[in-house]
Amino acid sequence: MIKKLNRNFYNQPTLKVAKELLGKYLVVKMNGEILSGKIVETEAYIGYKDPASHAYRGMTPRNSVMFGDPGYTYVYFTYGMHHCLNLVTEKKRYPAAVLIRALEPTSGIESMKKRRKRKDLKDLSSGPAKLCQALGVDLKLNGADLCSDIIYVEDRGETIEKIGSSSRIGITEEKKRKWRFFIRNNEYASR
DNA sequence: TGAATGATCACG
């Protein structure tokens, strides 16, 4: 049985959401076309005390959606050319989100290949900026409602056997927190 | 290993 994740799902402890998102399906509707992929890698960014989080120094125009209600997207632009997609978690005024780091493409694959200018399936969405490019996610989708029909996550009843964890990628100095989660032995994770 | 490439933020 397939069901769309509701706001209650996102209104839970972020580490739990980050782990439970593995094996779920991210769906984006672009120009009447359905693009989707299985989530195989995530990272958690939690609260004011997480030095790696954009919310560490308080609310700014860019990160304000992280401080809002759960179940919305937080999309940001970085390195002058890349977008990354987060799903906002936990209650209002508590800044937290899960970064979607990698997908296993499942539908809209031809369209993803065209946008990525790559044809190897493992090069389509095996990184946070790659999957945004593949799905056409940009700043126009910042703050989008995950309970809408534009972008959402589906539970297709799959269970994950082995979840791995590690420190987060691209974070200098921060190694203590093992807040990156991935499906073990999955070909489509990053690195 | 380093270049690409520009928004964002802290500072003053």
Next chain:
DNA sequence: GTGATCATTCAT
């Protein structure tokens, strides 16, 4: 306004 930084990717 300015300068440093950047939750990355790709080619060398």
